[in-house]
Amino acid sequence: MPEGHSVHRIARQFAANFVGHTVAVSSPQGRFAADASRIDGRTMVSSKAVGKQMFLEFDNGLWLRVHLGIYGAWDFAGDITVDPTIASANGRMGQTNQRGTDPAEERIEDEAGENSLHSIGAPRRTRLRMAESEKLEAEITVFPPEPVGQVRVRLLTDRAVADLRGPTACEVLDPAEVDAVIAKLGPDPLVDDHAEAEERFVSIVRRKPTPIALLLMDQSVVSGIGNVYRAELLFRARQNPHTPGKLVPEDTVRELWRDWVHLLAIGVETGQMMTMDDLDEESYRKAMAKREDRHWVYKREGLPCRVCGTHILIEELGGRKLYWCPKDQA
Numbered sequence: 524m525p526e527g528h529s530v531h532r533i534a535r536q537f538a539a540n541f542v543g544h545t546v547a548v549s550s551p552q553g554r555f556a557a558d559a560s561r562i563d564g565r566t567m568v569s570s571k572a573v574g575k576q577m578f579l580e581f582d583n584g585l586w587l588r589v590h591l592g593i594y595g596a597w598d599f600a601g602d603i604t605v606d607p608t609i610a611s612a613n614g615r616m617g618q619t620n621q622r623g624t625d626p627a628e629e630r631i632e633d634e635a636g637e638n639s640l641h642s643i644g645a646p647r648r649t650r651l652r653m654a655e656s657e658k659l660e661a662e663i664t665v666f667p668p669e670p671v672g673q674v675r676v677r678l679l680t681d682r683a684v685a686d687l688r689g690p691t692a693c694e695v696l697d698p699a700e701v702d703a704v705i706a707k708l709g710p711d712p713l714v715d716d717h718a719e720a721e722e723r724f725v726s727i728v729r730r731k732p733t734p735i736a737l738l739l740m741d742q743s744v745v746s747g748i749g750n751v752y753r754a755e756l757l758f759r760a761r762q763n764p765h766t767p768g769k770l771v772p773e774d775t776v777r778e779l780w781r782d783w784v785h786l787l788a789i790g791v792e793t794g795q796m797m798t799m800d801d802l803d804e805e806s807y808r809k810a811m812a813k814r815e816d817r818h819w820v821y822k823r824e825g826l827p828c829r830v831c832g833t834h835i836l837i838e839e840l841g842g843r844k845l846y847w848c849p850k851d852q853a
Contacts, residue, residue, distance in 0.1 A: 525591050527747020528790025530572040531713055533597055535791075537570035537579060537685070540603060544680040546581070551670040551677055551686075558695040559676060561585055567678075573711050574746025576692075578701055579678075586701045587676075592691025600668050601683035711746040712784040713791070724780045728768040735771050736764030737841045739779070748783060751821050752790075754846040755798035756782055758819045763852050764845055820846040 548563040550556040565581040579587040667684045670677060675693050678685040687693060710720035727744050728735070738744050739753045757764050760778050762771065789797050797817050799810055810817035819829055824837035824846060833850040
């Protein structure tokens with residue numbers, strides 16, 4: 524399932540390529556035809572993400588809400604312009620600021636396609652998939668291309684098209700309904716006031732008997748954290764995942780929130796869930812190119828901990844795989 528950084532990147536892709544344009548909305552699959560007709564031919568006026576959910580606003584006051592879930596993905600095609608805020612003129616975010624501030628610096632591609640937006644600011648007629656893994660596919664020769672697979676909804680302008688397949692949720696809502704959905708979500712560092720969001724997160728966690736590992740995955744507690752970030756945040760805080768939230772020291776809870784702010788910013792900027800800081804140049808290049816070289820514990824079960832050498836454990840918790848070090852997180 525895409526984590527928060529991916530959904531924010533997708534929302535920014537819509538902001539760069541669809542906002543301000545008249546959009547033809549259809550449902551090639553047919554299952555979304557009725558709702559598609561409610562926003563067909565309208566102008567998209569805004570695009571935003573809150574955690575794992577995205578909201579596209581149209582000039583008739585209606586919103587398209589999408590939750591990709593486990594199987595959902597967007598395919599973009601056409602003259603795609605990468606959102607310049609994804610790669611700012613100030614260089615890469617977080618720990619990567621150490622590595623220089625030249626916006627033309629060589630971009631390191633992930634071998635599995637986790638990041639693929641490599642032609643910063645340069646429109647190209649191409650097809651681009653955005654989900655948990657983003658893969659840049661072959662350039663297209665006909666626009667718009669024929670839908671591929673079971674496309675729930677197609678958004679088409681005169682120069683770009685976005686096809687959605689396999690979402691958990693896809694619906695048209697009015698403003699009150701959007702507000703009701705967002706009200707049920709926990710704070711998102713890229714949406715909410717930082718001070719208020721931190722206090723809200725700390726307050727919720729500190730009164731819950733639920734294990735902290737489950738609380739971090741609860742979207743009503745904090746928005747956007749999935750299995751990868753959950754495991755990495757807990758290791759970076761050296762926090763036992765089974766400790767009830769109310770027993771986690773307040774300083775640690777605040778550290779978890781502030782580290783989520785830090786890692787989410789890096790994820791949006793680079794397209795990768797980079798969770799290791801202060802790497803030398805060779806290690807950084809390896810980590811950006813290969814996922815197993817940029818995480819502390821995620822999917823490293825049975826391998827020695829990078830800090831203490833103890834074998835990383837894996838277990839089922841709340842129906843999801845949990846990775847952790849039994850010594851450093853004792």
